[in-house]
Amino acid sequence: MAANTTSPKLIVDQTSSLADERIHICAQCLQPFQCYTLLLSIIDEKSTLFKSLAFYLADADGKIDLARDAAIESPSGSYRGVFSEGLFSTLKPLIPYERLVRRDVTHPLRFVLSLWNGSTASTISDQYLRQFTSVVTSQHLIDTSLDFVTSLNVGLSESLNVGLSESLKPLAVQSIDRHFMKDGVRRVVVKEGKLRGTVFIPAGNGPFPGVLDISGAAGGLVEYRSALLASRGILAMSLAYIRYDDLPKSMKHLEIEYLEEAAEWLFQHPKVNPVSGGVGLIGSSKGGEFGIAAACYSRRITALCTVNGNIMSIGSRTTRQLSDVKYRTEYGMVTPSGVQYPPAPLDVGKAVLYDDDAINVRDSVAFPVVPELRNMYSKFRKPFIREGRQIVSGDKDDFGTATQEEETNSGGFFKFGETDFETIKQSMYPIEQVHADWCLFIAGESDQNWHSPVYALEAVRRLEAVGKKHVRALIYPKTGHYIDPPCAPFEEASFHPLAQSVVVWGGESFSHQAAQEDAWMQTQLFFKKALTSPPDPLSSKL
Incomplete structure (x- = not known):
């Protein structure tokens, strides 16, 4: 095969798309059977640089196709094998444990994709990559011709006051914009009564399914999921409940009436x-737990979806890191007709501290050991094949090894430390009271934050026992805690502002990305079906 004489090119089928859409990336006009590096970089709103890279061999025609070709295994590569979304899924921050989260969803994330000779891209300095990414990102129109790349390298050499060798210059460059709001979607700020948040209204006349979107314990206003839901035809409200505007700064007390009002x-x-x-x-996470609590009392919540949520109030009475949950309060006090769910204490002695000071708290939280759950597990676990690779369970049985005596003494929960079942029972939500006809519980089998699959199955078991028909769990193998829309990179661990430490979330990048794609599709189908169906008369009587 003759060598290519034309300049290398990057071919991206969608240089501007919604953030949850797959992107097809190819390179062509390459030297056959030669090694090349594909590098993806981005600078986020906090000026943190993220990057990922992978090494590929061009085929006999001088082409690389990320949906077809396997990345070469390398210690400096971000992934190996066929992984079409690998560059996006394996992005890592130069500042360890930072998360790539879009706060301003009215503007896209702009990624910079570049092609390099051999494996030299793995040796470029962080200073060069930051400047390179910044220059390309600032361009309104990216001209990926050889002339543009040449002028770009000249400008970088001058700004960095260094001479760049030919081997350390990109062969081709392409910017990729990923949007969160489809054309026509409207963002409306909500500040009515106690409510704080934003509503995202789809394009068109409607009516649309309406969904409340509650984030985790880090708090603030997190909008990217709501914006994407609206882009897919669901009117969504991002609802903040702590650490935003004039809302409480801590989770010492959470009031169910707030979600009921919303x-x-x-x-x-x-x-x-x-x-x-x-x-x-x-x-x-905590938003899923809070959502379950609200669904037990609010008849306006007719479809409930939790993502790695819990079935009881979780926290520590000693550190007060997390909260109690109340319903029907006056001046912060529970009324005679109200109820309070104190935080179930954590057994911090079961937390695992790693050498890099990251902490795994999974076994610090009590979880059910009801025997029936083991039989339910295979029904709701979702192994599948993606890009020719089978994704199956990678974890041990998640139901512990409690003896019959321990199960009896603990009332169906592990007993640990000085905590008995009566203490835990005070923190459990009355799931049987959930008014929603439709319930979907999504869980990552490798979630290291707590035993999410077990909580999901216990919720299904208890709801089915009272006659709920439209109830299911989706348990994804080798999947961690942060199951977001598929635009989000995989994070095995990150800094948690509430815990003030690095927390391990679990999972594996390839499987986690596959789970995010499937869970995102299942979530949309769930809400569109549930919220366009009339109430079940039998369920209403129950």
Whole structure:
């Protein structure tokens, strides 16, 4: 095969797309059977540089296709094998444990994709890569011709006051914009009564399914999921509940009435479809736990989806890192008709501290050891094949090894330290009271934050026992805690502002990305079905 004489090119099928869409990346006009590096970089809103890179061999025609070709295994590569979304999924920050989270969803994330000779890209300095990424990102129109790349390298050499060898210059460059709001989606700030958040309204006349979106314990206003839901035809409200505007700075007390008020407000929105008699709620981690609590009391929540949520109030009475959850309070006090769920204490002695000071708290939280759950596990575990690779369970049985005596003495929960079941029972939400006809519990089998699959199955078991029909769990193998829309990079660990430490989340990049893609599709289908269906008369009577 003759050598290519034309300049190398990067071919991206969508240089501007929604953040949850797959992107097809190819390189062509390369030297056959030669090694090349593909490098992806981005500078986020906090000026943190993220990068990923992979090494590929060009085929006999001088082409590389990320959906077809396997990345070469290398200590400096971010991944190996066929992984079409690998560059996006394996992005890592230069400042360890930072998360790539888009705060301003009205603007896209702009990534810089570059092609390099051999494996030399792995040796370029962080200073050069930052400047390179900054220059390309600032361009309004990226000209990926050889002339542009040449002028770019000249400018970088001058700004860095260094001479760049030919081997340390990119062969081709392409910017990629990933949007969170489709054309026509409107963002409206909500500041009514106690409510603080934003509503994302899809393009068109509606009516649309309405969904409350609750984030985790880090708090603040997290909008990217709501913006993408609206881009897919669901009217979504990002609801902050701590650490935002004039809301409480801590989670010492969470009041269910706040979510109840939000559900009622959203249901009254003129563009929300009223046919189900209510709205949906999606919550992740602590947001999922808070959402379960609200669904036990609010009849306006007719479809509930939790992502690695819990079935009881979680926290530590000693450190007060997390909160109690209350319903029907006056001046912060529970009324005679109200109820309070104190935080189940954590057994910090079971936390694992790693050499890099990251902490794994999974076994610090009590979880059910109900025998029936083991039989349910295979029904809801979701192994599947992606890009020719089978994704199956990578973890040990998640149900512990409690003896019959221990199960009896613990009331169905592990007993640890000085904590008995009666203490834990005070923190458990009355799941049987959930008013929603439709419930979906999503869990990562390798979640290291807590035993999410077990909580999901226990919720299903208890809801099915009271006659709920539209209840299911989705348990994804080798998947960690942060199951976000598929635009989010995989994070095995990150700094948690509430815990003030690095927390291990678990999972593996390839499987986690596959889970995010599937869970995102399942979530949209779930809400569109549940919120366009009339209430189940039998369920209403129950």
